[in-house]
Amino acid sequence: MTPLQTYTLRLGDDCLVLGQRLSEWASRGPTLEEDVALLNLSLDLLGTARSLLGAVGDEDALAFLRDEPHWTNVLLVELDNGDFGKTMARQLLISAYQVPLWTALSASTDPLLAGVAGKAVKEATYHLDHACSWMVRLGDGTEESHVRAQAGLDAVWPYAAELFEADEVVTSLVEQGIAADPSVLLAPWQATVERVLAEATLAVPTTDWQPTGGRQGKHTEAFGYLLAEMQHLHRSHPGATW
Amino acid sequence: MVTAPISVAEVREVLSQVVDPEIPVLTIADLGILRDVALDGTAITVTITPTYSGCPAMDMIRADINAALAEHGWTDVTVKLVLSPAWTTDWMTDDGRRKLQDYGIAPPRRTPGPVAVTLGGLTCPQCGSRDTEELSRFASTACKSLWRCRACREPFDHLKDH
Numbered sequence: 001m002t003p004l005q006t007y008t009l010r011l012g013d014d015c016l017v018l019g020q021r022l023s024e025w026a027s028r029g030p031t032l033e034e035d036v037a038l039l040n041l042s043l044d045l046l047g048t049a050r051s052l053l054g055a056v057g058d059e060d061a062l063a064f065l066r067d068e069p070h071w072t073n074v075l076l077v078e079l080d081n082g083d084f085g086k087t088m089a090r091q092l093l094i095s096a097y098q099v100p101l102w103t104a105l106s107a108s109t110d111p112l113l114a115g116v117a118g119k120a121v122k123e124a125t126y127h128l129d130h131a132c133s134w135m136v137r138l139g140d141g142t143e144e145s146h147v148r149a150q151a152g153l154d155a156v157w158p159y160a161a162e163l164f165e166a167d168e169v170v171t172s173l174v175e176q177g178i179a180a181d182p183s184v185l186l187a188p189w190q191a192t193v194e195r196v197l198a199e200a201t202l203a204v205p206t207t208d209w210q211p212t213g214g215r216q217g218k219h220t221e222a223f224g225y226l227l228a229e230m231q232h233l234h235r236s237h238p239g240a241t242w
Numbered sequence: 243m244v245t246a247p248i249s250v251a252e253v254r255e256v257l258s259q260v261v262d263p264e265i266p267v268l269t270i271a272d273l274g275i276l277r278d279v280a281l282d283g284t285a286i287t288v289t290i291t292p293t294y295s296g297c298p299a300m301d302m303i304r305a306d307i308n309a310a311l312a313e314h315g316w317t318d319v320t321v322k323l324v325l326s327p328a329w330t331t332d333w334m335t336d337d338g339r340r341k342l343q344d345y346g347i348a349p350p351r352r353t354p355g356p357v358a359v360t361l362g363g364l365t366c367p368q369c370g371s372r373d374t375e376e377l378s379r380f381a382s383t384a385c386k387s388l389w390r391c392r393a394c395r396e397p398f399d400h401l402k403d404h
């Protein structure tokens with residue numbers, strides 16, 4: 001696989017796995033409107049993933065026939081949903097990253113990435129708005145919602161560092177104007193997250209623990225269960241349609 | 243028997259029968275997702291663009307385009323999907339906006355930039371009141387939000403400014 005294909009697949013895997021996670025909220029949202037909202041987010045991410053995976057190879061084979069070590073998403077997107085507070089905390093951290101990511105990639109010298117990013121940035125802006133407003137309502141809400149939002153945030157926080165890692169694949173593509181420079185994405189991410197957490201009266205977690213490995217196919221225990229659910233139909237009934 | 247299309251205008255005329263499956267009062271041209279029609283001998287290339295990345299209607303629209311053209315014996319058809327330049331609601335025709343309002347969906351407002359902005363109340367498509375409020379940014383399809391009229395109390399969809 002070329003560095004560009006590797007990079008494109010990473011971005012696609014992030015979107016697909018998060019989209020799959022969010023779809024688990026179907027019929028379980030706190031209100032009907034929220035059920036619909038989470039599935040809208042999921043659908044946007046799935047659409048972005050399809051464009052990216054389709055640029056690398058056969059989208060169905062990539063989605064349904066890869067085993068765990070071949071997936072290159074960050075760990076953050078595969079974490080289990082937990083309660084609504086944890087889901088929204090994860091969404092805040094990922095959307096606050098995706099908005100500057102897609103903004104930067106809209107100017108990529110790779111036309112496919114630029115095209116996908118130009119659409120995705122507008123959708124990610126909606127996702128970020130949604131996550132921000134919920135984190136403020138939960139954090140600055142009742143005693144119970146505050147405690148649970150903080151617990152959710154504490155649980156997902158260590159995984160955010162992986163978003164900003166750069167290996168030789170990223171570095172070489174940044175030099176060619178193809179990839180977004182992770183070090184440039186960090187400042188706007190921090191500014192957004194810190195502003196929202198302050199408004200939400202939530203504490204910025206302090207931890208030195210920064211789990212990583214997703215880009216190299218080393219995943220968390222939760223990921224195997226996600227893949228089993230996502231892939232079993234296709235694997236049991238290859239080529240099934242309805 | 244295969245009959246070759248005579249002109250791009252003739253192909254466009256046939257495509258004007260193809261509607262959005264989610265909003266059947268709008269043709270794909272009204273919605274601004276029909277980007278281009280090209281003719282090379284008997285080969286027709288139709289270029290479309292999605293409203294939102296995950297719009298599940300795209301596969302059906304593609305099938306409907308093929309079916310509409312096949313009715314005229316035109317089967318040498320390629321439906322091409324492009325993402326860039328990204329669709330915005332400014333691609334919608336004025337005719338399309340009027341049809342939406344009549345159908346009960348508040349049409350998008352013309353926006354100054356690509357980022358969604360809050361622009362005050364919408365006009366209720368039922369009673370015409372401006373005293374309306376957004377209930378949810380997300381609604382029955384990716385391209386709509388859910389609103390309510392405070393005057394007549396009716397909920398209504400809004401095709402999001404995007």
